[in-house]
Structures are given as structure tokens and as C-alpha cells.
Amino acid sequence: MRVLILSFMCWIATGCTVSELARKGNTLKANEIVFFVKDKTVSCQGVVVQECLQVMRKPKGHVSGQLAWELFYDQIQGFTFVAGYEYELIIREIYIPMNEVPADAPSIRYELVREVRKILTYRP
Numbered sequence: 001m002r003v004l005i006l007s008f009m010c011w012i013a014t015g016c017t018v019s020e021l022a023r024k025g026n027t028l029k030a031n032e033i034v035f036f037v038k039d040k041t042v043s044c045q046g047v048v049v050q051e052c053l054q055v056m057r058k059p060k061g062h063v064s065g066q067l068a069w070e071l072f073y074d075q076i077q078g079f080t081f082v083a084g085y086e087y088e089l090i091i092r093e094i095y096i097p098m099n100e101v102p103a104d105a106p107s108i109r110y111e112l113v114r115e116v117r118k119i120l121t122y123r124p
Contacts, residue, residue: 034058078112
């Protein structure tokens with residue numbers, strides 16, 4: 001009975017159930033973000049000329065409006081890109097303390113949490 005009352009109070013306070021939160025996609029942890037990855041890489045120049053992923057980052061809480069493609073110069077640990085597929089990924093951002101970052105290295109490391117969707121768009 002106590003669990004039922006607590007569940008009801010939680011439902012009243014939040015206005016939705018846990019399953020509704022999951023359905024709305026609000027299950028990301030504080031350091032996780034959604035990346036949409038385009039189906040092909042492009043040539044880009046960081047320190048050297050390289051191939052970059054094209055990504056859209058979906059900010060937490062973003063519900064509408066246009067997102068823009070940007071070049072992604074880093075690697076995503078645990079993710080292997082295959083040309084011809086578009087991806088929706090959940091990525092964990094790990095911030096590295098500045099005193100541990102080598103010169104000319106990024107201070108953020110990206111790790112794949114989950115591949116949400118992989119859609120074939122063309123055959124390379």
C-alpha cells in the first residue's frame with residue numbers, strides 16, 4: 001500500500017510515469033548526448049587533412065527547431081562508421097582534467113553508449 005501511495009505521489013508531482021519518460025526519450029544521463037551521423041565523411045583539416053564525420057548534436061531538452069550539421073574531428077570509442085548508413089547514437093562525453101591532457105589533444109573523450117538507429121541510405 002505504501003508503494004502505491006508513493007507511486008501516485010510521484011506521478012502527481014512529475015505529471016507522468018516512468019514509462020512515459022522513457023517513451024519521450026528523457027532517459028539520458030547528465031554526460032550523455034544524442035548524435036545523428038550523416039552517411040558519408042568529408043575531407044576536413046584539423047592539425048592535418050583527415051576525414052571527418054558530419055554530425056548533429058541534439059542538446060538535452062531540445063524539442064523543436066533546426067539542428068545544423070557540423071564536422072566532428074574526434075573519434076568515438078566503440079563506434080565503427082560504415083559509409084552508406086546514417087546513425088542515431090547516444091554518446092557519453094568524458095571531460096579530462098586539463099593537467100592530464102597532452103598538448104594538442106582534446107580535453108573531451110567520446111564513448112558510444114548505444115547505437116539507437118542505423119539506416120541504409122546508399123551502397124558505396
